[in-house]
Amino acid sequence: MKIVVDMMGGDHGLNTTIPAVKEFVKLHPDAELFLAGDAESLKKEFTESDKLHIFPSETVLPMDVDPMRALKDKKSSLMVGVQAYLDNGCEAIVSAGSTGAVLSAAVFKIKRIEGISRPGLVTPMPTGIKGKYCVALDLGANNANSKEDLLNFAIMGSIYYSVRYGKENPEVYLLSNGTEEEKGSPLNKEAFPLLKDCKVINFKGNCEGRDPVYGKVDVLVTDGYSGNVFLKTMEGTAKMMGNLMKKGFKKNLFTKIGYLFAKSGVAEIKETMDYKNVGGAMLLGVNGVVLKTHGNSEAKTFLSTLNNAYDLVSFDLINKIKKGLKNVQTN
Amino acid sequence: MKIVVDMMGGDHGLNTTIPAVKEFVKLHPDAELFLAGDAESLKKEFTESDKLHIFPSETVLPMDVDPMRALKDKKSSLMVGVQAYLDNGCEAIVSAGSTGAVLSAAVFKIKRIEGISRPGLVTPMPTGIKGKYCVALDLGANNANSKEDLLNFAIMGSIYYSVRYGKENPEVYLLSNGTEEEKGSPLNKEAFPLLKDCKVINFKGNCEGRDPVYGKVDVLVTDGYSGNVFLKTMEGTAKMMGNLMKKGFKKNLFTKIGYLFAKSGVAEIKETMDYKNVGGAMLLGVNGVVLKTHGNSEAKTFLSTLNNAYDLVSFDLINKIKKGLKNVQTN
Numbered sequence: 001m002k003i004v005v006d007m008m009g010g011d012h013g014l015n016t017t018i019p020a021v022k023e024f025v026k027l028h029p030d031a032e033l034f035l036a037g038d039a040e041s042l043k044k045e046f047t048e049s050d051k052l053h054i055f056p057s058e059t060v061l062p063m064d065v066d067p068m069r070a071l072k073d074k075k076s077s078l079m080v081g082v083q084a085y086l087d088n089g090c091e092a093i094v095s096a097g098s099t100g101a102v103l104s105a106a107v108f109k110i111k112r113i114e115g116i117s118r119p120g121l122v123t124p125m126p127t128g129i130k131g132k133y134c135v136a137l138d139l140g141a142n143n144a145n146s147k148e149d150l151l152n153f154a155i156m157g158s159i160y161y162s163v164r165y166g167k168e169n170p171e172v173y174l175l176s177n178g179t180e181e182e183k184g185s186p187l188n189k190e191a192f193p194l195l196k197d198c199k200v201i202n203f204k205g206n207c208e209g210r211d212p213v214y215g216k217v218d219v220l221v222t223d224g225y226s227g228n229v230f231l232k233t234m235e236g237t238a239k240m241m242g243n244l245m246k247k248g249f250k251k252n253l254f255t256k257i258g259y260l261f262a263k264s265g266v267a268e269i270k271e272t273m274d275y276k277n278v279g280g281a282m283l284l285g286v287n288g289v290v291l292k293t294h295g296n297s298e299a300k301t302f303l304s305t306l307n308n309a310y311d312l313v314s315f316d317l318i319n320k321i322k323k324g325l326k327n328v329q330t331n
Numbered sequence: 332m333k334i335v336v337d338m339m340g341g342d343h344g345l346n347t348t349i350p351a352v353k354e355f356v357k358l359h360p361d362a363e364l365f366l367a368g369d370a371e372s373l374k375k376e377f378t379e380s381d382k383l384h385i386f387p388s389e390t391v392l393p394m395d396v397d398p399m400r401a402l403k404d405k406k407s408s409l410m411v412g413v414q415a416y417l418d419n420g421c422e423a424i425v426s427a428g429s430t431g432a433v434l435s436a437a438v439f440k441i442k443r444i445e446g447i448s449r450p451g452l453v454t455p456m457p458t459g460i461k462g463k464y465c466v467a468l469d470l471g472a473n474n475a476n477s478k479e480d481l482l483n484f485a486i487m488g489s490i491y492y493s494v495r496y497g498k499e500n501p502e503v504y505l506l507s508n509g510t511e512e513e514k515g516s517p518l519n520k521e522a523f524p525l526l527k528d529c530k531v532i533n534f535k536g537n538c539e540g541r542d543p544v545y546g547k548v549d550v551l552v553t554d555g556y557s558g559n560v561f562l563k564t565m566e567g568t569a570k571m572m573g574n575l576m577k578k579g580f581k582k583n584l585f586t587k588i589g590y591l592f593a594k595s596g597v598a599e600i601k602e603t604m605d606y607k608n609v610g611g612a613m614l615l616g617v618n619g620v621v622l623k624t625h626g627n628s629e630a631k632t633f634l635s636t637l638n639n640a641y642d643l644v645s646f647d648l649i650n651k652i653k654k655g656l657k658n659v660q661t662n
Contacts, residue, residue, distance in 0.1 A: 213567040
C-alpha cells in the first residue's frame, strides 16, 4: 500500500499535514508513505525508513493557481508528489491544495481509465439521517458533460458507494427539476434512457434537489455545473442555519440558559451534518485514488482523508471500477 | 384594480381561499374581485356586488394535470378565471393550482410581453439576514434557456426587485460554479458578456450557490433547470435542518427544558426563514400579474399572495417592465 501525501498544499500546510500523518502512521503501520514537501521541516518531524520516504519540493502552488501552469511547476509539492507517485507505482495521492491543480495533475499525469473521457469529482454528503450519506457526482470537475459522462458517473458512483458503504445495488437517481420521467434539462433527457437501460446499476429515475438532502438517494448523478450548484447551496444553507441557531441561542439570558440545557441535542445536529468526516473528494475515472480535501482542512479532516485513501486502496476500488466499466462495454 | 382568484385550485381549495379572500376584502375595499369556483359554495360565503363577482366553474384541475390538456378544460376554475380575466380587462390572477397549468394558461391566453420568448418564474427567497430577500429567476418555468432569456431575466428581475423592495440598481449576479468570470456552464459563458454590457442593470458577476443564501445577492439570474435545483436544495436543506433542530430539542428532559428557555431564539430563526410571507411565485414576462402559490398553501400564505398581487398592480409593475425592456432594445 503506497500513498503519496502533498504535505504543503492547503491553507495551513504542514500545521495540518504533520499531525495527521503522525496519527495515520500509528493507525496503519503497514502503509508505505511518500511525503512531498519542504525537506528540512519534514526531516525534523519524521525519520526516513522503508515505510516513509521524503521527496523534497521547493515551491507551493497557490490555491488560485492556473491549473495548466501548475503542471509546469515541477518543483512544487504537488508535482513532486505526482512524480513520486508515477516513479514508485503508488496507489493513492492526497492533497489539500488547489482543486484545479489536483484535477489537471490527475488527468494529465496519472491518466484516465480507459473509456472515461471526463472524470467526475465525488464526495459523500451528509443527509438529514445520521450516518446516511449520499454519494454525489460530478460536483464540479466539469462545467459541461455528455450523456455518456452521466452514465459513467452512475456506474462509477455505484461501485464507489458499494465499496464504501457495503450496500449492493445502491439506488441511483438523476438530479432533475421534477421527479417525473419527462422532466429534466436537455442533457438529462438524453441520459435518462441510457441510465434506464444500463443493467449494472439500480436506476430509480429523477429526483429533485431536496431528495438527497432528506436521505432518499444513495448515488446522485449530475453534470458538474448543476452538481456544484447543488453542493454549494446545500453546504451554504446548512451553515447559514447553523449560524442562525447560534445567534438564536445568544439572543438573551433565557436563550443562553436554554443552550446549556439543549447542548447535547445541538451537538447531535452538528455530528449529523459534519462535513469533516467524509474523507475528502475523489476524482473518479482516473487511474488511482486521487483525494482532495478542503483547503482549510484541519488535522482531523486531513487524517480522515488519509484513512479514506487507505480504505479505498484496500478495497481495490480502481480495479473494481475498471471491471465494472468493461462489463458494460461488453454487454 | 381588478383581481381574479382561482378559488378551487390547490390541495385545500375553498378551505384556504375563502378565509383569505374575506380577510383581503377587509384590507382592500377598493379592489374589484372576480372569483372563479363552485357557485353554490361561493354564494353561501359572499354577496355579489360591483366589487365582487362570482364566475361559476364546474371542474377542478388536478395538481398533476398535463399543462396542454388543462387549456382545454374550459369549465375548470382556472380556465373560467382566465376567461374572466380576459373579458374584464383584469390586471392580476392568483391560483394555488398546478404550476404547469397556470404557466401554460398565462403564456397562451394572457400572452407574453413583446420581446420575451420565455417568461421566468420568480420568487423572493428568504436569506440568512432577517428581512433581506433574494429575488431569483427562472426557478423552473423552463428546462432550457438562451442567453437572451438570461438577459431578460436580469432586466425583469431588477425592476421587480426595485418595485418590491424600493432599492434602485439592485445587485445582479449570475448563478455559477465559481465566482471568477471564466467559470460557468456554456450557457453562462455566452450570457456573461450580454449581462456585463447591459446598461440598465447593475451586474456584479458570477456567484456560487451559497452566496444568495448568505444574503449577498439582490437578483439571482439562472436558467430554469439550475434555478429549480437551487430552490429545492435550499428549501430542502432548511427544512431538514429545522427537523434536526426539533429532534435535538426532543432528545431528553434537559434538551426539552432547554427548548423552553431558548424558544424566542428558535422563533426568530423560523421567522427569518419563513417562506409563507413571500407572496407566491410570479411569472415574469407575461402581460399581467400572474401569481402562483404553493399547492399546500394555508389561508395566511394565500392572503399574502393576494396582498402581493394588489401591491404589484398598484406599483404598475407590468408597465415598468415593458418600458425597461424597450429601453434596452432602443439603446
